[in-house]
Amino acid sequence: xxxxxxxxxxxxxxxxxxxxxxxxxxxxxxxxxxxxxxxxxxxxxxxxxxxxxxxxxxxxxxxxxxxxxxxxxxxxxxxxxxxxxxxxxxxxxxxxxxxxxxxxxxxxxxxxxxxxxxxxxxxxxxxxxxxxxxxxxxxxxxxxxxxxxxxxxxxxxxxxxxxxxxxxxxxxxxxxxxxxxxxxxxxxxxxxxxxxxxxxxxxxxxxxxxxxxxxxxxxxxxxxxxxxxxxxxxxxxxxxxxxxxxxxxxxxxxxxxxxxxxxxxxxxxxxxxxxxx
Ligand code: GLU
Numbered sequence: 001x002x003x004x005x006x007x008x009x010x011x012x013x014x015x016x017x018x019x020x021x022x023x024x025x026x027x028x029x030x031x032x033x034x035x036x037x038x039x040x041x042x043x044x045x046x047x048x049x050x051x052x053x054x055x056x057x058x059x060x061x062x063x064x065x066x067x068x069x070x071x072x073x074x075x076x077x078x079x080x081x082x083x084x085x086x087x088x089x090x091x092x093x094x095x096x097x098x099x100x101x102x103x104x105x106x107x108x109x110x111x112x113x114x115x116x117x118x119x120x121x122x123x124x125x126x127x128x129x130x131x132x133x134x135x136x137x138x139x140x141x142x143x144x145x146x147x148x149x150x151x152x153x154x155x156x157x158x159x160x161x162x163x164x165x166x167x168x169x170x171x172x173x174x175x176x177x178x179x180x181x182x183x184x185x186x187x188x189x190x191x192x193x194x195x196x197x198x199x200x201x202x203x204x205x206x207x208x209x210x211x212x213x214x215x216x217x218x219x220x221x222x223x224x225x226x227x228x229x230x231x232x233x234x235x236x237x238x239x240x241x242x243x244x245x246x247x248x249x250x251x252x253x254x255x256x257x258x259x260x261x262x263x264x265x266x267x268x269x270x271x272x273x274x275x276x277x
Contacts, residue, residue, distance in 0.1 A: 031235075032104075033236070033238065033239075034107050034232065034233070034236050034238075034239045035236070035238045035239040035242055036238075038080075038081070038107060038239075039081065042081055042084065042085055042086055043081075043085070043086040043087065043088060044073075044076075044077045044080065044081065044085070044086075044087050044088075044107055044108065045087070045088040045090060045105075045106050045107045045108075046073045046077075046087055046088070046089055046090065046106060046107065046108055046109075046110055047090050047091075047092040047097050047100055047101060047105075047106035047108065047109040047110070047111055048065060048067075048069055048070060048073060048089050048090070048091065048092065048110055048111050049067070049069065049091070049092065049093075049111045049112060049184075050065055050091035051091075051093070051183045051184045051185040052067065052111075052112060052184055052205055052208065053067070053205075053208030053209065053211065053212055054067055054068060054204060054205070054207065054208035054211075054263050054264065054267070055067045055068055055069045055070075055111075055112050055204065055205065055208070056069045056070050056089075056091075056111065056112075057208075058091070065089050065091070067263065068130075068259055068260070068262075068263040068264070069110045069111065069112070070089065071259045071262070071263070072110065072129065072250070072256070072259055073087055073089070073110050074087055075250055075255050075259070076243065076246040076247065076250065079246035079249055079250060080242055080243070080246050090105060090106050092106070092109065092111050093160070093162065093182060093183045094111075094112075094113075094160045094161065094162035094163040094183070095160070095161045095162030095182065096162070097109045097111050097113065097162070097231070098119070098122060098123060098162075098231070101123060101231060101232070101233060102122070102233065104233075107232070107239070108230050108231065108232050108239075108243065109123075109230065109231040109232075110129075110230050112132070112202060112204075112205060112228055113228060113229065113230075113231055114132075114164055114202075114226040114227060114228060114229075115128060115227050115228070115229040116164055118164075119164075119231070122234075123231040123232065123233065123234065124231065124232050124233070124234055124236065124237075124240050125229030125230065125231055125232075125240075126229050126230040126232075126240055126243045126244050126247060127229065127244055127247060127248075128227035128228060128229055129228055129229065129230065129247055129256075130204070130227070130228040130275070131225070131226075131227050131228075131275065132202035132203055132204050132205075132222075132226040132227070132228060133202065133203050133221075133222025133223070133224055133225055133226055134165050134168055134200060134201065134202055134203070134222060134223055134224040134226055135200070135201075135202070135203040135206055135218050135219070135220060135221065135222050135223070136150075136198045136199070136200050136206070136218065136219050136220050137191065137198060137199040137200075137206040137209055137210060137216050137217070137218055137219075138197070138198045138199075138216065138217065138219055139191075139215060139216055140215050140216065140217050142197070142198070142219075144197055144198050144219065144220075145219055145220060146219065146220035146221075146223075147172045147173050147200075147220060147223050148173075150173045150176045150197065150198060151172070151173040151174065151175045151176060152175055152176065153175050153176075154177075155173070155175070155176040155177070155197050155198075156176065156177050156178075156179055156195065156196040156197055157169050157173065157176050157177070157178050157179070157196055157197065157198055157199075157200050158178075158179050158181060158187050158190050158191055158195065158196035158198065158199040158200070159178055159179070159180055159181070159187065159199070159200050159201065160180065160181055160182065160183060160184055160186075160187050160201065161180040161181070161182060163201060164226075165200050165201040165202065166178050166180055166200075168200075168223075168224050169200060172223055172224075179195060179196050184201065184205060184209070187199050187201075188209050188213070191216070192213070202226050203218060203222055203270070204264070204270070206218045207267050207268070207269060207270050208267075210268075210269075211267065211268070218269060230243055230247075251277040256277050257276050257277060260272060260275055260276060260277075
């Protein structure tokens with residue numbers, strides 16, 4: 001008899017667990033209201049870069065992420081949730097950021113992501129929070145002076161998969177071959193080991209690489225416009241509006257300019273004054 005009760009108990013427990021599991025699974029990412037859930041949990045989960053100096057980079061000594069986007073995400077979190085609001089940072093790459101958002105692993109992407117009409121079919125963006133432009137990084141003394149010099153058969157341009165920088169190459173240097181790496185740390189390693197003639201992505205990211213690698217320089221100016229937006233899932237209008245509201249407040253109260261000065265004020269070749277809001 002005792003055994004029977006025990007079996008029944010286990011059975012009920014299993015049934016209960018199944019019910020609660022299906023209840024969770026029943027609510028898809030698209031149906032959950034992210035702002036409400038984050039306010040309840042007092043936490044926003046951000047997808048950020050961990051391989052991109054100046055924007056989001058992991059300090060190998062402390063294990064902490066540092067950069068303009070990390071600071072901006074922290075400030076926005078406090079604006080939205082209050083001074084005790086917490087953030088979780090999940091490292092993303094150019095290739096993993098949208099799938100991670102779609103799967104509900106992160107609430108928002110703040111990771112050097114350009115607002116493009118193609119991406120707007122999949123995600124929603126806030127207003128732009130940083131105006132970048134695509135450029136080139138080469139070894140000092142390289143004969144390459146602009147994107148035009150790379151538009152020849154035999155030239156190899158390095159980039160990162162999932163970035164629209166690699167797509168833009170097809171437009172601006174269609175004759176070159178593009179070699180796609182999985183993140184910017186690997187792309188820089190590939191440039192150093194001469195697997196390509198130039199590395200292409202946004203100017204701010206390249207300035208971060210040049211600061212770390214003084215034998216390399218950013219050349220040719222910007223050949224595209226890359227406005228960065230924070231991406232959220234579709235059907236999260238409340239969350240997106242709140243992010244826009246927080247961004248505007250930080251722009252008005254001087255926090256945005258303070259962070260811009262902290263990260264870009266002393267970067268050689270970077271026009272900090274022009275970027276102020
Ligand atoms: N802004 C470009 C993009 O969104 C390049 C930077 C990146 O790979 O994140 O694709």
